[in-house]
Amino acid sequence: MNARATKILNIVFSGLAGFNFGFVIALLLAQWTWLELRFNTGLSLLAGLVVGLILGGFRNSKRPVTVMGISLLLILISEYVIAKGELSSLMILTGYVFREGVLLPELSLLGANLAFGLIVFTSVLMSFLLHRFRNTERRNQN
Amino acid sequence: MFKSMSTEKIKRVAFSAILGVSLVALLSGCGASDSAKTPASTPAPSTASSSTTVSQSNPIVIDKAAKTVKVYTEVNGKYFVEPTRHGIVFKNGSNGSKSVLKAWGNQNDFYNALIEIGAKPGNNLKLDSVGVAVQGDPLDVSLTWAGAGKEIPFGDVINDSTNKKLDVRFGGNQENAKSKNTGCILCLDSCPVGIASNAAHPTKDFDKKIAEFKAKKDVLPADGTAVVATFKLK
Numbered sequence: 001m002n003a004r005a006t007k008i009l010n011i012v013f014s015g016l017a018g019f020n021f022g023f024v025i026a027l028l029l030a031q032w033t034w035l036e037l038r039f040n041t042g043l044s045l046l047a048g049l050v051v052g053l054i055l056g057g058f059r060n061s062k063r064p065v066t067v068m069g070i071s072l073l074l075i076l077i078s079e080y081v082i083a084k085g086e087l088s089s090l091m092i093l094t095g096y097v098f099r100e101g102v103l104l105p106e107l108s109l110l111g112a113n114l115a116f117g118l119i120v121f122t123s124v125l126m127s128f129l130l131h132r133f134r135n136t137e138r139r140n141q142n
Numbered sequence: 143m144f145k146s147m148s149t150e151k152i153k154r155v156a157f158s159a160i161l162g163v164s165l166v167a168l169l170s171g172c173g174a175s176d177s178a179k180t181p182a183s184t185p186a187p188s189t190a191s192s193s194t195t196v197s198q199s200n201p202i203v204i205d206k207a208a209k210t211v212k213v214y215t216e217v218n219g220k221y222f223v224e225p226t227r228h229g230i231v232f233k234n235g236s237n238g239s240k241s242v243l244k245a246w247g248n249q250n251d252f253y254n255a256l257i258e259i260g261a262k263p264g265n266n267l268k269l270d271s272v273g274v275a276v277q278g279d280p281l282d283v284s285l286t287w288a289g290a291g292k293e294i295p296f297g298d299v300i301n302d303s304t305n306k307k308l309d310v311r312f313g314g315n316q317e318n319a320k321s322k323n324t325g326c327i328l329c330l331d332s333c334p335v336g337i338a339s340n341a342a343h344p345t346k347d348f349d350k351k352i353a354e355f356k357a358k359k360d361v362l363p364a365d366g367t368a369v370v371a372t373f374k375l376k
Contacts, residue, residue, distance in 0.1 A: 105238070
Protein backbone atom coordinates (compact mmCIF):
# COMPACT_ATOMS: atom_id res chain seq x y z
CA MET A 1 0.00 0.00 0.00
CA ASN A 2 1.35 3.38 -0.99
CA ALA A 3 1.47 5.35 2.26
CA ARG A 4 1.29 8.71 0.51
CA ALA A 5 -1.81 7.71 -1.42
CA THR A 6 -3.52 6.45 1.76
CA LYS A 7 -2.71 9.74 3.45
CA ILE A 8 -4.33 11.67 0.59
CA LEU A 9 -7.40 9.42 0.78
CA ASN A 10 -7.49 10.00 4.56
CA ILE A 11 -7.37 13.79 4.06
CA VAL A 12 -10.16 13.71 1.45
CA PHE A 13 -12.26 11.50 3.71
CA SER A 14 -11.72 13.77 6.72
CA GLY A 15 -12.60 16.82 4.63
CA LEU A 16 -15.87 15.24 3.52
CA ALA A 17 -16.69 14.08 7.07
CA GLY A 18 -15.97 17.63 8.30
CA PHE A 19 -18.24 19.00 5.59
CA ASN A 20 -21.05 16.70 6.73
CA PHE A 21 -20.63 17.58 10.41
CA GLY A 22 -20.52 21.26 9.36
CA PHE A 23 -23.82 20.68 7.57
CA VAL A 24 -25.40 19.44 10.81
CA ILE A 25 -24.10 22.53 12.67
CA ALA A 26 -25.43 24.79 9.87
CA LEU A 27 -28.85 23.14 10.09
CA LEU A 28 -28.99 23.65 13.86
CA LEU A 29 -27.65 27.23 13.78
CA ALA A 30 -30.24 28.17 11.14
CA GLN A 31 -32.92 27.47 13.75
CA TRP A 32 -31.62 30.41 15.80
CA THR A 33 -33.56 33.02 13.83
CA TRP A 34 -31.78 36.05 15.29
CA LEU A 35 -28.40 34.70 14.18
CA GLU A 36 -29.70 33.35 10.89
CA LEU A 37 -31.00 36.76 9.77
CA ARG A 38 -27.71 38.48 10.58
CA PHE A 39 -25.08 35.94 9.58
CA ASN A 40 -24.55 33.25 6.96
CA THR A 41 -24.90 30.22 9.23
CA GLY A 42 -24.23 27.99 6.21
CA LEU A 43 -20.57 28.96 6.43
CA SER A 44 -20.11 26.21 9.01
CA LEU A 45 -20.07 23.81 6.02
CA LEU A 46 -16.89 25.37 4.71
CA ALA A 47 -15.50 25.68 8.25
CA GLY A 48 -16.19 21.95 8.78
CA LEU A 49 -14.49 21.14 5.48
CA VAL A 50 -11.37 23.13 6.38
CA VAL A 51 -11.18 21.66 9.91
CA GLY A 52 -11.67 18.15 8.46
CA LEU A 53 -8.90 18.63 5.88
CA ILE A 54 -6.48 19.92 8.53
CA LEU A 55 -7.32 17.07 10.96
CA GLY A 56 -6.96 14.57 8.13
CA GLY A 57 -3.41 15.75 7.58
CA PHE A 58 -2.44 15.01 11.19
CA ARG A 59 -4.33 11.92 12.26
CA ASN A 60 -5.61 8.73 10.70
CA SER A 61 -9.33 8.01 10.72
CA LYS A 62 -9.57 4.65 12.46
CA ARG A 63 -13.22 3.84 11.77
CA PRO A 64 -14.11 5.69 8.56
CA VAL A 65 -17.40 3.89 7.92
CA THR A 66 -18.62 4.49 11.48
CA VAL A 67 -17.61 8.17 11.42
CA MET A 68 -19.26 8.77 8.05
CA GLY A 69 -22.34 6.79 9.12
CA ILE A 70 -22.70 8.95 12.25
CA SER A 71 -22.32 12.20 10.27
CA LEU A 72 -24.95 11.17 7.70
CA LEU A 73 -27.29 9.86 10.38
CA LEU A 74 -27.02 13.17 12.26
CA ILE A 75 -27.89 15.06 9.07
CA LEU A 76 -30.89 12.82 8.47
CA ILE A 77 -32.18 13.06 12.06
CA SER A 78 -31.70 16.86 12.24
CA GLU A 79 -33.45 17.39 8.92
CA TYR A 80 -36.28 15.02 9.78
CA VAL A 81 -36.94 16.80 13.09
CA ILE A 82 -36.66 20.34 11.64
CA ALA A 83 -38.77 19.51 8.57
CA LYS A 84 -41.26 17.64 10.78
CA GLY A 85 -40.94 14.63 8.53
CA GLU A 86 -42.23 16.45 5.46
CA LEU A 87 -40.27 15.46 2.35
CA SER A 88 -40.75 18.75 0.44
CA SER A 89 -39.54 20.78 3.46
CA LEU A 90 -36.62 18.40 3.84
CA MET A 91 -35.56 19.04 0.23
CA ILE A 92 -35.82 22.81 0.74
CA LEU A 93 -33.76 22.60 3.95
CA THR A 94 -31.00 20.60 2.28
CA GLY A 95 -30.92 22.86 -0.77
CA TYR A 96 -30.77 26.20 1.01
CA VAL A 97 -28.23 25.14 3.64
CA PHE A 98 -25.98 23.80 0.88
CA ARG A 99 -26.27 26.77 -1.50
CA GLU A 100 -25.69 29.32 1.25
CA GLY A 101 -22.84 27.26 2.69
CA VAL A 102 -20.97 27.08 -0.60
CA LEU A 103 -21.67 30.79 -1.20
CA LEU A 104 -23.85 30.22 -4.28
CA PRO A 105 -27.18 31.82 -3.30
CA GLU A 106 -28.31 31.91 -6.94
CA LEU A 107 -28.03 28.14 -7.29
CA SER A 108 -31.41 26.46 -7.74
CA LEU A 109 -32.64 24.21 -4.93
CA LEU A 110 -32.63 21.30 -7.40
CA GLY A 111 -29.00 21.97 -8.37
CA ALA A 112 -28.06 22.28 -4.70
CA ASN A 113 -29.80 19.01 -3.82
CA LEU A 114 -28.08 17.18 -6.69
CA ALA A 115 -24.68 18.55 -5.70
CA PHE A 116 -25.26 17.60 -2.07
CA GLY A 117 -26.40 14.11 -3.13
CA LEU A 118 -23.18 13.72 -5.08
CA ILE A 119 -21.13 14.75 -2.05
CA VAL A 120 -22.98 12.24 0.14
CA PHE A 121 -22.35 9.52 -2.44
CA THR A 122 -18.64 10.43 -2.65
CA SER A 123 -18.44 10.51 1.17
CA VAL A 124 -19.85 6.98 1.47
CA LEU A 125 -17.58 5.72 -1.32
CA MET A 126 -14.50 7.28 0.30
CA SER A 127 -15.33 5.82 3.72
CA PHE A 128 -15.67 2.28 2.31
CA LEU A 129 -12.46 2.60 0.28
CA LEU A 130 -10.53 3.92 3.25
CA HIS A 131 -11.94 1.12 5.41
CA ARG A 132 -10.82 -1.45 2.83
CA PHE A 133 -7.32 -0.01 2.54
CA ARG A 134 -6.93 0.09 6.31
CA ASN A 135 -7.91 -3.60 6.53
CA THR A 136 -5.41 -4.45 3.80
CA GLU A 137 -2.74 -2.52 5.71
CA ARG A 138 -3.53 -4.45 8.89
CA ARG A 139 -3.43 -7.80 7.07
CA ASN A 140 -0.05 -6.91 5.56
CA GLN A 141 1.35 -5.92 8.96
CA ASN A 142 0.25 -9.29 10.40
CA MET B 143 3.04 -6.26 -7.40
CA PHE B 144 0.56 -5.55 -4.61
CA LYS B 145 2.00 -2.12 -4.06
CA SER B 146 1.61 -1.13 -7.69
CA MET B 147 -1.98 -2.43 -7.78
CA SER B 148 -2.87 -0.40 -4.68
CA THR B 149 -1.36 2.70 -6.19
CA GLU B 150 -3.51 2.16 -9.26
CA LYS B 151 -6.57 1.87 -7.01
CA ILE B 152 -5.66 5.06 -5.22
CA LYS B 153 -5.20 6.83 -8.53
CA ARG B 154 -8.65 5.69 -9.60
CA VAL B 155 -10.14 6.87 -6.30
CA ALA B 156 -8.42 10.23 -6.60
CA PHE B 157 -9.67 10.53 -10.18
CA SER B 158 -13.23 9.74 -9.03
CA ALA B 159 -12.96 12.36 -6.28
CA ILE B 160 -11.72 15.00 -8.74
CA LEU B 161 -14.51 14.02 -11.14
CA GLY B 162 -17.07 14.32 -8.34
CA VAL B 163 -15.84 17.74 -7.27
CA SER B 164 -15.81 18.88 -10.92
CA LEU B 165 -19.41 17.70 -11.32
CA VAL B 166 -20.42 19.65 -8.22
CA ALA B 167 -18.69 22.74 -9.57
CA LEU B 168 -20.41 22.22 -12.93
CA LEU B 169 -23.82 21.85 -11.30
CA SER B 170 -23.18 24.93 -9.22
CA GLY B 171 -22.20 26.85 -12.33
CA CYS B 172 -25.39 25.79 -14.11
CA GLY B 173 -27.56 27.23 -11.37
CA ALA B 174 -25.67 30.46 -10.91
CA SER B 175 -26.85 33.61 -12.61
CA ASP B 176 -24.36 35.96 -14.20
CA SER B 177 -26.52 38.92 -13.30
CA ALA B 178 -25.98 38.26 -9.58
CA LYS B 179 -22.31 39.13 -9.42
CA THR B 180 -22.45 42.81 -8.41
CA PRO B 181 -20.97 43.15 -4.91
CA ALA B 182 -23.22 44.55 -2.20
CA SER B 183 -20.94 47.52 -1.56
CA THR B 184 -21.01 48.68 -5.19
CA PRO B 185 -23.52 51.48 -5.77
CA ALA B 186 -26.18 49.97 -7.99
CA PRO B 187 -26.96 51.67 -11.29
CA SER B 188 -30.44 53.09 -11.74
CA THR B 189 -32.89 50.29 -12.49
CA ALA B 190 -36.16 52.19 -12.64
CA SER B 191 -37.89 52.73 -15.98
CA SER B 192 -41.17 53.82 -17.50
CA SER B 193 -41.08 50.97 -20.03
CA THR B 194 -44.10 48.71 -19.52
CA THR B 195 -42.45 45.29 -19.33
CA VAL B 196 -40.87 44.33 -16.03
CA SER B 197 -37.96 41.87 -16.27
CA GLN B 198 -34.50 41.10 -14.88
CA SER B 199 -32.97 43.74 -17.14
CA ASN B 200 -35.80 46.21 -16.48
CA PRO B 201 -36.61 45.40 -12.84
CA ILE B 202 -38.58 48.49 -11.76
CA VAL B 203 -41.39 49.85 -13.92
CA ILE B 204 -43.25 53.03 -13.04
CA ASP B 205 -46.77 53.82 -14.24
CA LYS B 206 -47.58 57.35 -13.11
CA ALA B 207 -51.12 57.28 -14.51
CA ALA B 208 -52.05 54.07 -12.68
CA LYS B 209 -49.91 55.11 -9.65
CA THR B 210 -48.13 51.78 -9.63
CA VAL B 211 -44.55 50.59 -9.30
CA LYS B 212 -43.81 47.05 -10.51
CA VAL B 213 -40.77 45.19 -9.23
CA TYR B 214 -39.21 42.07 -10.75
CA THR B 215 -38.50 39.45 -8.04
CA GLU B 216 -37.82 35.76 -7.64
CA VAL B 217 -39.02 33.36 -4.94
CA ASN B 218 -36.55 32.30 -2.24
CA GLY B 219 -37.83 28.85 -1.22
CA LYS B 220 -35.89 28.96 2.04
CA TYR B 221 -38.64 30.94 3.74
CA PHE B 222 -41.23 28.28 3.09
CA VAL B 223 -39.63 26.51 6.05
CA GLU B 224 -37.79 29.23 8.01
CA PRO B 225 -39.23 32.43 9.52
CA THR B 226 -38.14 35.87 8.31
CA ARG B 227 -39.02 39.54 8.73
CA HIS B 228 -37.98 40.43 5.17
CA GLY B 229 -40.63 40.47 2.46
CA ILE B 230 -38.82 41.87 -0.59
CA VAL B 231 -35.09 42.71 -0.65
CA PHE B 232 -32.72 43.76 -3.45
CA LYS B 233 -30.64 40.66 -4.18
CA ASN B 234 -27.30 42.48 -3.92
CA GLY B 235 -28.13 44.17 -0.62
CA SER B 236 -26.63 42.74 2.57
CA ASN B 237 -30.00 41.06 3.32
CA GLY B 238 -30.35 39.91 -0.31
CA SER B 239 -30.79 36.23 0.54
CA LYS B 240 -32.86 36.78 3.70
CA SER B 241 -36.22 37.60 2.11
CA VAL B 242 -39.24 35.77 0.74
CA LEU B 243 -38.75 37.52 -2.63
CA LYS B 244 -35.40 38.61 -4.07
CA ALA B 245 -35.75 41.84 -6.07
CA TRP B 246 -33.65 42.71 -9.09
CA GLY B 247 -34.19 46.45 -8.60
CA ASN B 248 -32.45 48.25 -5.74
CA GLN B 249 -34.07 49.97 -2.75
CA ASN B 250 -32.93 53.49 -3.71
CA ASP B 251 -34.53 53.30 -7.15
CA PHE B 252 -37.64 51.85 -5.56
CA TYR B 253 -37.80 54.83 -3.18
CA ASN B 254 -37.49 57.26 -6.10
CA ALA B 255 -40.14 55.34 -8.03
CA LEU B 256 -42.65 55.70 -5.17
CA ILE B 257 -41.88 59.44 -4.98
CA GLU B 258 -42.46 59.66 -8.74
CA ILE B 259 -45.97 58.22 -8.48
CA GLY B 260 -46.75 60.80 -5.80
CA ALA B 261 -46.43 58.73 -2.62
CA LYS B 262 -45.43 60.54 0.60
CA PRO B 263 -42.99 58.87 3.01
CA GLY B 264 -43.71 58.65 6.75
CA ASN B 265 -40.09 58.98 7.95
CA ASN B 266 -41.27 58.60 11.56
CA LEU B 267 -39.01 55.73 12.63
CA LYS B 268 -35.53 55.89 14.16
CA LEU B 269 -33.04 53.02 14.34
CA ASP B 270 -33.75 52.64 18.08
CA SER B 271 -37.56 52.91 17.82
CA VAL B 272 -39.35 50.15 19.74
CA GLY B 273 -43.06 49.44 19.50
CA VAL B 274 -43.74 52.23 16.97
CA ALA B 275 -45.85 51.63 13.86
CA VAL B 276 -44.56 52.91 10.54
CA GLN B 277 -46.39 55.85 8.96
CA GLY B 278 -46.60 57.05 5.37
CA ASP B 279 -48.94 56.66 2.43
CA PRO B 280 -50.68 53.26 2.35
CA LEU B 281 -49.79 50.92 -0.50
CA ASP B 282 -51.59 47.94 -1.99
CA VAL B 283 -49.10 45.21 -2.75
CA SER B 284 -50.01 42.34 -5.05
CA LEU B 285 -48.09 39.58 -6.81
CA THR B 286 -48.45 37.72 -10.05
CA TRP B 287 -46.41 35.12 -11.95
CA ALA B 288 -46.67 32.96 -15.05
CA GLY B 289 -49.65 30.70 -14.52
CA ALA B 290 -51.12 32.63 -11.58
CA GLY B 291 -53.73 34.16 -13.89
CA LYS B 292 -54.51 37.00 -11.48
CA GLU B 293 -53.03 39.48 -8.99
CA ILE B 294 -52.71 37.92 -5.55
CA PRO B 295 -52.57 40.23 -2.49
CA PHE B 296 -49.14 40.05 -0.84
CA GLY B 297 -50.81 39.29 2.49
CA ASP B 298 -52.20 36.06 1.02
CA VAL B 299 -48.75 34.59 0.44
CA ILE B 300 -47.47 35.32 3.94
CA ASN B 301 -48.29 33.27 6.99
CA ASP B 302 -48.42 35.78 9.89
CA SER B 303 -48.47 33.94 13.21
CA THR B 304 -50.78 36.63 14.65
CA ASN B 305 -53.15 36.59 11.63
CA LYS B 306 -53.06 40.40 11.40
CA LYS B 307 -53.98 41.92 8.05
CA LEU B 308 -51.01 43.38 6.18
CA ASP B 309 -50.95 47.21 6.20
CA VAL B 310 -48.08 48.33 3.95
CA ARG B 311 -46.91 51.94 4.31
CA PHE B 312 -44.31 53.98 2.46
CA GLY B 313 -42.00 54.42 5.47
CA GLY B 314 -39.32 56.28 3.48
CA ASN B 315 -36.08 55.90 5.48
CA GLN B 316 -34.02 56.94 2.47
CA GLU B 317 -30.89 57.87 4.44
CA ASN B 318 -30.84 54.62 6.44
CA ALA B 319 -31.54 52.62 3.28
CA LYS B 320 -28.54 54.22 1.57
CA SER B 321 -26.11 54.01 4.48
CA LYS B 322 -27.02 50.49 5.62
CA ASN B 323 -27.40 49.12 2.07
CA THR B 324 -29.44 46.16 3.31
CA GLY B 325 -31.48 46.25 0.11
CA CYS B 326 -34.76 46.19 2.07
CA ILE B 327 -37.75 47.14 -0.08
CA LEU B 328 -40.61 45.67 1.96
CA CYS B 329 -40.35 44.52 5.59
CA LEU B 330 -42.99 42.42 7.32
CA ASP B 331 -42.95 44.49 10.52
CA SER B 332 -42.42 48.26 10.93
CA CYS B 333 -38.82 49.00 10.01
CA PRO B 334 -36.58 52.11 10.14
CA VAL B 335 -34.49 50.90 7.19
CA GLY B 336 -36.97 49.32 4.75
CA ILE B 337 -38.53 51.64 2.15
CA ALA B 338 -41.96 50.13 2.79
CA SER B 339 -43.03 48.13 5.81
CA ASN B 340 -46.02 46.68 7.62
CA ALA B 341 -47.78 49.06 10.03
CA ALA B 342 -49.85 46.18 11.43
CA HIS B 343 -46.76 45.21 13.43
CA PRO B 344 -44.79 47.91 15.32
CA THR B 345 -40.98 47.90 15.27
CA LYS B 346 -39.24 44.90 16.90
CA ASP B 347 -42.35 42.69 16.83
CA PHE B 348 -40.36 40.03 15.01
CA ASP B 349 -37.25 40.39 17.21
CA LYS B 350 -39.42 40.10 20.33
CA LYS B 351 -41.06 37.00 18.85
CA ILE B 352 -44.48 38.64 19.03
CA ALA B 353 -44.97 37.79 15.36
CA GLU B 354 -43.39 35.30 13.00
CA PHE B 355 -43.67 35.27 9.21
CA LYS B 356 -43.23 32.48 6.69
CA ALA B 357 -44.06 32.22 3.00
CA LYS B 358 -46.99 29.97 2.09
CA LYS B 359 -45.64 27.22 -0.12
CA ASP B 360 -49.13 26.16 -1.16
CA VAL B 361 -49.76 29.65 -2.62
CA LEU B 362 -46.41 30.94 -3.91
CA PRO B 363 -44.72 29.16 -6.85
CA ALA B 364 -41.51 27.15 -6.48
CA ASP B 365 -38.09 28.50 -5.52
CA GLY B 366 -36.52 30.61 -8.26
CA THR B 367 -39.82 31.42 -10.05
CA ALA B 368 -40.11 34.96 -11.40
CA VAL B 369 -42.77 37.00 -9.59
CA VAL B 370 -43.85 40.57 -10.35
CA ALA B 371 -44.71 42.62 -7.26
CA THR B 372 -47.00 45.60 -7.87
CA PHE B 373 -47.09 48.48 -5.38
CA LYS B 374 -50.15 50.66 -5.91
CA LEU B 375 -50.69 53.97 -4.14
CA LYS B 376 -54.11 53.81 -2.45
